[in-house]
Amino acid sequence: MGYPPGNEQVLLTIGDMALTQTHVIVPHGRYPLNGTVWAVQDSTQVHEGIPPVAIVLTIIFVWFCLLGLLFLLMKQRRYTGFVTISVTGQGLYHTVQLPPGPESGAWAAQVVSQARSLAASAPPAIA
Structure with a gap:
């Protein structure tokens, strides 16, 4: 320039x-x-979803207590x-x-x- x-x-x-x-x-x-x-x-464009780590943590902690379901409330935003x-x-x-x-x-x-x-x-x- x-x-x-x-x-x-x-x-x-x-x-x-x-x-x-x-x-x-x-x-x-x-x-x-x-x-x-x-x-x-x-x-x-904004894409919002549940991050994979939240799904894994839910699976791990749901066996111990139902509080593991709270991990599904996590949200992730991606901009494209x-x-x-x-x-x-x-x-x-x-x-x-x-x-x-x-x-x-x-x-x-x-x-x-x-x-x-x-x-x-x-x-x-x-x-």
Whole structure:
């Protein structure tokens, strides 16, 4: 990823994308920030179930007392999928996929909101 010229500092980083006041910097180049369109898609799926260790402990302790059945109340959450952030603009299309998690979708929505705000306030590109 290239660095911003002169005194232009990076204001926001999203995966391998960096935003300055006037540009979006991606691994394959730098593009004007003005006029970019940002999107976020959360494909996270949550799977909840009884972990195998709870089943084993239940089998072991149910022989001693019925309190072993309490191990079946244990729950395990697994997150699958991904969160995708994409940006399009003049000659630009780039996506970043983030791992799933309980806060990934909310974080992605927040940084895309910030990126949209920066894009709306960016000066027009000088040809």
